[in-house]
């Protein structure tokens with residue numbers, strides 16, 4: 010279905026734009042960044058589009074906050090895994106990585 014493809018492509022574009030905007034406003038207003046991340050998540054669920062990998066790590070699945078490493082997230086490497094700790098809710102995400 011061609012229509013579905015267009016919807017998904019549009020959704021992906023919106024998700025990228027929202028996260029970019031979240032990144033931009035994070036300093037001034039983290040709440041707004043959170044809201045953008047949540048909208049992006051809703052679009053991703055509704056349109057069944059995956060959140061691009063680079064943004065996936067910038068967002069807490071548990072408390073739905075936009076994360077910025079060094080501010081409200083800690084990123085550590087251990088045993089070939091990236092461990093991202095959300096400092097808002099202490100949720101940890103482990104991502105395997107291959108050097």
Ligand SMILES: [Zn+2]
Pocket residue numbers: 069070071072073074095096097098099100
């Ligand atoms: Zn969290």
